[in-house]
Amino acid sequence: MKSAPHRVCVALLALAPSVIAAAPLDRADLLIAEAKAASGGAVWDRVVTWHETGRLSGGGLTGTYESWTDLKSLDNSGSFELGPISGGQGWDGKEAWTFDSSREVRIETSSEAAAQAIQDAWRSAYAFFFPQRFHGTRRYAGTRQAEGKKFEAVTVTPSGADPFEVWFDPTTHRIAREVQITGGHPHTFLFAKYSPVGGLVVPFQTTDRVGSNARFDVVTTVAAIELLDTQPASRYTPPPPPANSLEWPDGQSSVSVPFRLLNNHIYVNASINGGAPAAFIFDTGAIAVLDNTGAKRIGIDMRGALAGGGFGDQIAAFGAARVQSVSLGGLALRDQVFIGFDETALIAVEGIDSIGLLGYEFAKRAVLKIDYAQRLLTFTRPGAFLPPTNAQAIPFQFDAHVPVVTGALDGITGEFELDTGSRGALSVMAPFAAQHGLEAKYHAVRVATVGYGMGGPSRARLGRADTLTLGGVTIEAPILEFAVDKAGAAQAARTAGNIGGDILKRFTVTLDYTHRQVWLEPNPASREREVFDRSGLWIVRAADGAISISDVTSGSPAAADGLAAGDQILSVDDTRAEDIALYDLRERFKGPIGKQFKLHVRGKDGERDVILALADQV
Helix, strand or coil, rough: CCCCCCCCCCCCCCCCCCCCCCCCCCHHHHHHHHHHHHHCCCHHHHHCEEEEEEEECCCCCEEEEEEECCCCCEEEEEEEEECEEEEEEEEEECHHHEEEECCCCCEEEEEHHHHHHHHHHHHHHHHHHCCCCCCEEEEEEEEECCEEEEEEEEEEEECCCCCEEEEECCCCCCEEEEEEECCCCCEEEEEEEEEEECEEEEEEEEEEEEEEEEEEEEEEEEEEEEEEECCCHHHHHCCCCCCCECEEEEEEECEEEEEEEEEEEEEEEECCCCCCEEEEEEEEECCCEHHHHHHHCCCCCCCEEEEECCCCCCCCCEEEEEEEEEEEEEEEEEEEEEEEEHHHHHHHHHHCCCCEEEEEEHHHHCEEEEECCCEEEEECCCCCCCCCCCCCEECCCEEEEEEEEEECCCCCEEEEEECCCCCCEECCCCCHHHHCCHHHHHHCCCCEEEEEECCEEEEEEEEEECEEEEECCEEEEECCECCCCCCCCCCCCCCCEEEEEEHCCCEEEECCCCCCCEEECCCCHHHHHCCCCCCEEEEEEEECCEEEEEECCCCHHHHHHHCCCCEEEECCCCHHHCCCCCCHHHHHCCCCCEEEEEEEEEEEEEEEEEEEEECCCC
């Protein structure tokens, strides 16, 4: 779970309206000045360090937090425990950093991560109170309505970060809310229970709400606030990393694990708590996940219901649990936190009875080589790793757990995620596409479902570029997916795109998370032109064993044949649907143009035969 540092317990209570005896202010400046004056006025200018402790609750879980904020520099740090989950984060004025439940430290320097850290720092330090101290803009945004009340809003845009709104109660002059207005699932922060402290009056309760969905509210309640002098710089620097906790087979510095490549996903067998091996998707950017049903089957009790998501519009509920051990190919990790969510729909999409996801925890502790051609993962102790001699190192940065590289799409520079957990080629984020007019440039009109994850199904308009360049590597004619999702990962404000398995499988990919470098070595598949599905069908496994059509690509052969969402394929070329693996059929649907399939289909008007002829969709 990646959560922005809460601006825990920092909002404003009005004492009495104040008169600003100065040159006339515009409405934004006036609202902010009134709020500052009503909650302490000049006292704010003398505050240096804000130290806060308190309690957390959300999704049926409880815990504690601690935060430090320097109101003169914006440096900050914090930590939390919430049920089985713990972690921390900070910003030292140059880099964002986080640590997870295993105390593994990660430096996050992608544009997305830096912008979020700066915005969080502004909110935590009330930076908009100090226009001479911190550079940014403040613009009156008009009135807002919520829960039967009227507010006035100011849009605050910190230098180097994305805008957010501050909502003011026109009666009390308090800051009632802060609202993110960009990102996949914007958060709203609601402030209450105002109390005096050190000459200020501030809220002692903050509710962090994902969008407008109160189901996933996380509430922070202040136990104590201290206003202190300047702290040592070490207060805001990342903690030292722990000793590498990955356990290796005796005498081995390298371990290889075979995998299956299905739906462009890497499938490995791993064991939880010494139990029988089960199938997991290996996703280098994903924290450990267990399917709720599978977790219950092996005696893991998931606790809580917090908000999670990815590509797709939906917000998923996830719980969390600590497991004693997870082992993969002789490698083992102890005392790991897994998140749990309902993978029923994902399993139906994949057509494979998997139990969850693994990836980041192992990749963080070893250098990982993914040999797509040989279907082999090789883990090497960091001290024993020798870089590939026939490949150029490409530096990457982290955005949460995901490696991000700088590249160029037909000469347009941006930051691109490397995501083995994505089945697609290049998913282009909506803000980047809009900024550069890419949908029109690539004549992206045809809409298809292109993936499924924690955020549910993801749909996109299809296009094809000339080149994608990453370091010294050039990918010819990559397929582009312009997501039409209104929320989720596709709305990332500063990321250009997400590079998935359909491109990565054309390389041997070596990832060194310690030194933040990746090597891409072309394999024989790199010479092949990438092919998108040529049938127009998005298929899933139905409970009765049939193959269900859940979406049909606009303008595709399937659409021309009258196939529709909700139809069921009972047989393909006289082979019963229950005897056909979904991932095999998907590959067959990428076959030569003109190849025909005889489908026996059951729809709302009964059963019929359809002759489906493949054609290019992009």
